[in-house]
Amino acid sequence: MHDLRFIRENPESFDEGLRARGADPAAQAVLRLDEKRRALTTRVQEAQSRRNEASKAIGKAMGQGDTETADRLKAEVTELKQTLPALEEEDRALATELNDLVARLPNLPAAGVPEGADEDDNQEVERWGSPREFSFEAREHADIGPALGLDFETGAAISGARFTFLRGQMARFQRAIAQFMLDFQTVERGYMECAPPLLVRDEAVFGTGQLPKFAEDLFRTTDGRWLIPTAEVSLTNSVREQIIEDLSSPLRLTALTPCFRSEAGAAGRDTRGYIRQHQFDKVELVTVCRPEDWQAEHDHMVASAEAILQKLDLPYRKMLLCTGDMGATAKKTYDLEVWLPGQNAYREISSISWCGDYQARRMNARYRPEGAKKTEFVHTLNGSGLAVGRTLVALLENGQQADGSVCIPDALKPYCGGLEKLEPVT
The missing domain is CATH 1.10.287.40 (Serine-tRNA synthetase, tRNA binding domain)
Structure with missing residues (x-):
C-alpha cells in the first residue's frame, strides 16, 4: 500500500x-x-x-x-x-x-535497482564456488531421484501433476536438510523459530500483498481461508494491527512450513522433476525493523541464506533483480541461484526482498520511535533460508556419482543418522 x-x-x-x-x-x-x-x-x-x-x-x-x-x-x-x-x-x-x-499498484523500486523488463536484465553481483567437473555425463535430478526414493509416479497418481511422494532415505534426507537449515538460522543467525498457521484469512494475504491481484496463484478452502504460499504470510502478519513499543532490536522470525502454490503463472515451466511443486517445504526468514535498519537487515538476511549454500558446498551466484523481475511488494531483491550441473544452469533457490513500509501500511503495523509520541510504520523483509526441495535437487545433482549414488555433505551427516551416501534401491 x-x-x-x-x-x-x-x-x-x-x-x-x-x-x-x-x-x-x-x-x-x-x-x-x-x-x-x-x-x-x-x-x-x-x-x-x-x-x-x-x-x-x-x-x-x-x-x-x-x-x-x-x-x-x-x-x-x-x-x-x-x-x-x-x-x-x-x-x-x-x-x-x-x-x-x-x-493493486506495485511497490516503487529503490534507488540503484536496475531498470529492465525481465530476468534477462538482472545484474550478477558475485559468484561463490566452482562448478564440479564430472568424469561422466551429469544427469538431472529427475533421472537420479527415482532410484533413491523420489517417486514422481505415486505423487501424481495420488494428487495429480506437480506432486511427489518421497520414500525411505529420500524422505529422511529432505527432513535432514530442513532441520539443518532451521537449526542454523535459529542458533547461528539469531532468528526466532515459530510454528505459524498454514491456513489464513483474507486480511493476512492482503497484508503481504497476494490479494487482490494474485489470488489465482493461491489455493483457497471452501470456508474462505487460504493455504499459505509461504510462511512469509503468517510470520509478517504476526505484527498486523500492532504498535511495537521497542524496535531498537529488529524482530527476526523463521519457520519451517509446507507451502502451497497453484503455479497458475508457470504453465508449461518445470513440469518435469521436483523444482516447481504445488506443495513444498521451505525455511522462511522474516524481519520487522525500523526504517533506518533495513539495509543492515537486508545484508544480514542475504548472508544467512548464502551461508547455507556455502556450508553445503553448493556453487551459486547472487543476482540483483531488475525492476521488471521483482515481486510486486518488493523495493529491492537479491536472488541466489544455485548451480545445477544436470541442467548446466543456475536456478533460483532463494529470493530476499526489502519491502519498505508497503506491507506495513496494508497491515497497519507500526512502532513508536524512542522518545516520540507519534508512531511510524515498520519496514518488513522476507526471504528463503532456503527452499528445501530445490536444495535437495541441488544436492542430488552436485553430489551424484557414476554408480547412481549421491554423496551427503558433511554438514548434513549428523542429521542423517550416519549415512554417507544415498544409495540406489534395487
Missing part, C-alpha cells in the same frame, strides 16, 4: 517508479479519486456536526419556550438524518474504490 500524501506531493516521481516497474501511470487517477473522496468526507463531517449541534439546540429552545425555533431545528435534524446515510454510504464506497486502486 502506498502513502497518499507521498502521491499528492510527488505525482511525477510516483508515476516514474510505476513506469520502471512496467506499470501504467496512476497518480492522476489516484489523486482525482482522493480529492473527490476528501471533499465528500468533509461534507459528511459537516453534516454530522450540524446534526449534533441542532439536536442540542432543540433542548435549549424548548427550555426557553421557543417552540418555533425548536420545530425548525427538529425539521432540520429530520432532514439530515434522512440524507446522511446516503452520504455516508457514498463516502464508504469511494474509500473502498480508492483503497482498491492503490492496493
